[in-house]
Amino acid sequence: MSDVTSRPLKIRVARKSYPAVAGRDEQVVLKDISIDIEPRSFVVLTGPSGSGKSTLLNIVAGLDQDYEGEVDLGGPDVNIGYIFQSPRLLPWRTVGENIALALPDGDSRHDRIEEMLRHVGLDGFSSQYPERLSLGMQRRAALARGFITEPDVLLMDEPFVSLDDPTAQGLRELLIGLWNRRPTTVIFITHDRTEAVMLGTRILRLSGANATIVQEETVRLSPSERTDRDKVRAEQNRIFEGT
Ligand code: ADP
Ligand code: MG
Numbered sequence: 001m002s003d004v005t006s007r008p009l010k011i012r013v014a015r016k017s018y019p020a021v022a023g024r025d026e027q028v029v030l031k032d033i034s035i036d037i038e039p040r041s042f043v044v045l046t047g048p049s050g051s052g053k054s055t056l057l058n059i060v061a062g063l064d065q066d067y068e069g070e071v072d073l074g075g076p077d078v079n080i081g082y083i084f085q086s087p088r089l090l091p092w093r094t095v096g097e098n099i100a101l102a103l104p105d106g107d108s109r110h111d112r113i114e115e116m117l118r119h120v121g122l123d124g125f126s127s128q129y130p131e132r133l134s135l136g137m138q139r140r141a142a143l144a145r146g147f148i149t150e151p152d153v154l155l156m157d158e159p160f161v162s163l164d165d166p167t168a169q170g171l172r173e174l175l176i177g178l179w180n181r182r183p184t185t186v187i188f189i190t191h192d193r194t195e196a197v198m199l200g201t202r203i204l205r206l207s208g209a210n211a212t213i214v215q216e217e218t219v220r221l222s223p224s225e226r227t228d229r230d231k232v233r234a235e236q237n238r239i240f241e242g243t
Pocket of ligand 1: 018019029047048049050051052053054055056
């Protein structure tokens with residue numbers, strides 16, 4: 001792996017607001033946010049709906065530059081991946097083509113795509129169109145597309161929401177496997193507390209209006225304990241007790 005991410009990722013947002021629109025005042029969404037993220041740590045960002053989690057991720061991604069503050073990705077050539085809540089696969093492209101599109105020009109090597117599809121349990125689905133896949137399978141394809149570029153920083157915004165529990169659990173275990181194979185810096189948004197504890201090495205919780213970080217916890221689970229439901233539940237109780 002390149003050493004472009006040997007420095008921490010630093011997020012400083014003094015203030016982020018959305019401008020007033022007809023019938024609604026200017027809204028301050030984030031305030032006094034200061035987060036340092038060590039390379040290859042898995043940070044979970046949680047908090048109520050509307051607390052500004054997606055806004056913060058868009059700022060880190062560079063998609064939103066209208067804020068007071070600064071984001072230092074930890075190096076000049078940091079490669080960012082973004083996996084959204086909706087899988088966002090192009091419906092007129094096959095699964096394999098959708099993944100190839102994430103790769104730089106000329107690097108659409110079939111064997112590499114097939115190998116990645118195998119890793120996410122989509123062996124043989126390369127030439128299928130996304131509409132033929134269930135939502136869970138589309139999300140597997142989105143994971144494959146997110147990991148194949150080997151991003152230094154991977155941003156994930158509620159990628160497993162609105163799935164039935166066994167499907168979501170399967171995707172979480174898959175993500176743990178992909179991340180263990182190639183640890184990368186992850187910022188993962190969820191409001192599912194079990195998911196937060198199972199995946200995160202560190203959990204940050206945003207408060208409501210004018211959100212700032214209100215709680216920070218380190219998850220005390222070994223890699224093998226993360227798929228042990230009782231261990232995860234006990235750690236969840238310790239972290240979120242009284243919140
Ligand atoms: P979360 O992801 O935690 O649910 P968001 O970052 O999506 O929260 O939104 C935070 C607040 O900012 C919400 O009140 C939302 O309505 C508002 N908001 C989000 N995007 C925009 C936008 N483009 N224009 C105006 N307000 C927005
Ligand atoms: Mg959101």
